[in-house]
Amino acid sequence: MQLRQLNFRLLEVFQQVVEEKSISAAARKLHLTQPTISAQIRRLEDVCAAELLQQEGRQMIPTLAGEHLYRACGDIMRRMHECTQAISAIREGDRGTLKISLVNTAQYVIPPLVAKFNRQYPDIGVELSIGNRSSTLQRYNNNADDIYIFSHPPSDSMVKAEPFMANRLQLIAPVNHWAVQQCEPVSFQQLVDEPFLMREPGSATRMVFDTWLAGRGLYLNHTTQIESNEAIRISVAAGMGLAVLSEHIIDHGSDAVARVNTEGFPLPGQWYMVSRNDSSNANIIDKFRVLALTANL
Incomplete structure (x- = not known):
């Protein structure tokens, strides 16, 4: 034949x-x-x-x-x-693979959305990549994924960014810290000599906090850099100092930390769903975007 x-x-x-x-x-x-x-x-x-x-x-x-x-x-x-x-x-867009890259803080936000997406679209596989802002931004620049989760999205002509969930930043301290015990709000000026645990430069949380401090002419006298939200939360609970973290990290932890009632906090913020205008996976991206924007989690 x-x-x-x-x-x-x-x-x-x-x-x-x-x-x-x-x-x-x-x-x-x-x-x-x-x-x-x-x-x-x-x-x-x-x-x-x-x-x-x-x-x-x-x-x-x-x-x-x-x-x-x-x-x-x-x-x-x-x-x-x-x-x-x-x-x-x-x-x-009813079958295929959706690749999502997210910054560390968003690991508490995205899995519930992915679980709901999997139930609604069982023939679409989802791959998650989790890293810091720098690595996630690099993946965006390399066009490695379909969706990127940022609190501060990149700005270029190919970006399509939509806010879909609040991401407020809270000031936390050990539960027995003196500032937690106050009935009235504490002036942040009273806290500048306290030890603060900070994310690395380039982190979105660090960027927001640094901008807030600079806008008020404030300077922290004692800081320790820790490149992990989880490690910061645990360290605050252990009494190493104060920190500013996303409320999602605080709410999902069991460590003994407390919010400090101080002027200006919580700092407002949003999670953004970012994709590229030239993506070849637009139909699947749109399905996830609609779900994220309408989900009641």
């Missing part, structure tokens, strides 16, 4: 003749002429180098070779039908 000379039209014609048991009936079904059907059957027999159909009374019946080819036709057509459906689902 010369496989390179086969095509789907020849197989479709042969399959139709076998099922209709008639060249004329197959011609009507396929909207072709009888001579065209006959010519294509002869061509297929030449390709296979075997007789595929034989006349029995008024019916066309497959030979033994024809029966094998008919079964193969069924397998091929069924797989191509499945393939067509799969491609259509992918094109419509």
Whole structure:
């Protein structure tokens, strides 16, 4: 058999003749002429180098070779039908893979959304990448993912950014800290000599806090840099100092920390869902975006 000379039209014609048991009936079904059907059957027999159909009374019946080819036709057509459906689902965004890159703080925000998305779209796989702002920004620049979660999205002509959830920053201290015990709000000026645990430069939390301090002409006298929100929360609970963290980190922890009632806090903020305007996965991205914007978590 010369496989390179086969095509789907020849197989479709042969399959139709076998099922209709008639060249004329197959011609009507396929909207072709009888001579065209006959010519294509002869061509297929030449390709296979075997007789595929034989006349029995008024019916066309497959030979033994024809029966094998008919079964193969069924397998091929069924797989191509499945393939067509799969491609259509992918094109419509009902099947495929969604890659999401998020900054560390958002690890408490995104998993519930992903779980809801998985229930609603079981044929769409989700891959999560978690890192600091610098690594997530690098992934955005490399176009490595479909969606990026930032509290401060990048700004360039390809960015499509939408706020979808509040991300307020809280000032926290050990539960037995003197500032926590006060009935009245504490002036932040009273806290500048306290030890503060800070995220690394470039972190969105650090950027917001530094901007807030600079805007009020405040300077912290004792700071320790820790490149982990979890480690900062644990360290505050252990009495190492005060810190400014996203309320999502505080709410999901069991460590003994307390919010400090002080002027200007909590600092306002938002989570942004970021994608690129040139993304080839727009349909799936839109499905996740709609879910995130309407989710009541």
